[in-house]
Amino acid sequence: MNERLDSARLPLTRDLVLLRAVGLADEGGLGALTMRSLAQALGVKPMSLYHHVANKEEILDGLVDLVFAEVDLPSDGPWRREMERRAASLRSALARHPWSVGLLETRTSPGAATLEHHNAVLRVLREAGFSIEGAGHAYALLDSYIYGFALQEAGLPVGTPDSDPEVVEAMARSFAPSDLPYLAETAMYRVMQPGYAFGEEFGFGLGIILDGLEGLLVRERESAGA
Secondary structure, three states, X not given: OOOOOOOOOOOOOHHHHHHHHHHHHHHHOHHHOOHHHHHHHHOOOHHHHOOOOOOHHHHHHHHHHXXXXXXXXXXXXXXXXXXXXXXXXXXHHHHHOHHHOOOOOOOOOOOHHHHHHHHHHHHHHHHHOOOHHHHHHHHHHHHHHHXXXXXXXHHOOOOOOOHHHHHHHHHHXXXXXXXXXXXXXXXXXXXXXXXXXXXXXXXXXXXXXXXXXXXXXXHHHHHHHO
């Protein structure tokens, strides 16, 4: 989605406008995306954009839809496996487009890909046996965790097995281990150990959430059969 676009060779279309808008947001965040900067990136006059999009709000709606289109839809198969696959795909999309973390659930004019995504997630949960209420709880809980982890991951000065121990070691030098013994032992015996990467915490936390949802599903089935 971030590939270089040669607007001099391509006719201006809504799709081209949105693709270049994603590129600008990826490069400089949403603050870098204006109608003027977008027109400049496309090599056109700002007024030319209004033949394809009504305003910036429509562009933001389109960006959300493009991000959701990148996420693997859950499909037929065990619900837990499908939720794991969808969670991993959504996390990857949020990492590619950090600006989207706070945007995806704020739009009031969702596009086709967005609506299809929501429907697919709910379909898998409902067909697994969750009640309407249970499926809603499950969806909200999963997304709260995925978005929250993505936000934290994007903001931390860590992210790879090489960088995490180095950053934590530098931070550890700012306090005396005797003053903060539990923080010191976690840093020394966990985070600063070879191979540690904060990103690997994602699967652990997701597993706990899915375990809890399995318990909810069992209780709902028992209640329905009572």
